Amino acid sequence: MRQPDRSITLSRRGLLQGTVVTGAAVILLNGTPLILGKSGAWAMELKALSPDQGAALMRFTRDLFPHDQLIDAIYASAIAPLDEEAAKDPKTKALLADGIADLDARTTKLDGTRFADTKIETTRIAVMKEIEGSPFFSKVYGSTLTPLYNNRDAWKKFGFEGPSSPYGGYLHRGFNDLDWL
Numbered sequence: 055m056r057q058p059d060r061s062i063t064l065s066r067r068g069l070l071q072g073t074v075v076t077g078a079a080v081i082l083l084n085g086t087p088l089i090l091g092k093s094g095a096w097a098m099e100l101k102a103l104s105p106d107q108g109a110a111l112m113r114f115t116r117d118l119f120p121h122d123q124l125i126d127a128i129y130a131s132a133i134a135p136l137d138e139e140a141a142k143d144p145k146t147k148a149l150l151a152d153g154i155a156d157l158d159a160r161t162t163k164l165d166g167t168r169f170a171d172t173k174i175e176t177t178r179i180a181v182m183k184e185i186e187g188s189p190f191f192s193k194v195y196g197s198t199l200t201p202l203y204n205n206r207d208a209w210k211k212f213g214f215e216g217p218s219s220p221y222g223g224y225l226h227r228g229f230n231d232l233d234w235l
Contacts, residue, residue, distance in 0.1 A: 098130040102140035102147050109170040110154045111136065115198045117178050123211045132202035136194065146193070153190025157181060 100108050111133045112126065119132075140147040157169040160181045165172055172178055185191050202208060209216055218224045 098127075098134065101137050103137050103150065106168070106170065107151065107154050108133070108137070110157060110168070111150070111194065113170040113178065114157065114182070114194060115202070117175070117182060118195060118198070119202055121208075121211070124208055128205055128208050128211075129202065131205055131207075132198040135201055136197045139197070149190055149193055153185070153188065153194070156185065156188075156190070160184060 098108065103111070112129055115129050115133055116126075136146070136150065140150055154169070161167060161169040161172050161177060164177050164181070165174055169178060169181065182191070206216070
């Protein structure tokens with residue numbers, strides 16, 4: 055007697071979707087707040103901030119340092135130190151929560167949506183210009199600048215080979231690589 059074929063054909067897309075759904079279910083059951091990437095293929099675990107606050111910080115940082123070639127995971131790694139600091143320092147947590155609430159209130163007045171949800175870039179930029187001198191703006195700017203541009207994955211996207219000092223400096227490594235001039 056012939057046995058029925060029990061093999062399963064699974065596409066890469068199907069595997070990724072199943073993995074994301076399973077991972078999200080496990081995390082939701084565990085109660086860990088997270089930010090999912092646009093594709094749903096990665097997540098950032100948050101320690102102090104809510105997923106909505108994390109999404110707002112991600113959008114804010116993306117608008118502060120706009121690089122189309124950078125994926126959300128690189129921006130998430132830039133806001134991770136802020137989340138860690140907020141987990142340790144109630145003042146930082148309050149500063150971020152109040153700043154994000156202010157962003158949301160200002161954006162809602164202009165187009166009826168929260169800051170992270172608005173699709174209108176000019177609205178987000180106008181709101182950011184309104185708060186440019188605020189402690190919230192300064193904190194996010196100062197805390198995300200270095201982690202964003204010190205990220206090796208970002209360097210690859212920018213075409214930067216990394217520091218040359220361990221190799222004798224740029225004089226003999228990259229100094230004349232200016233093919234764009």
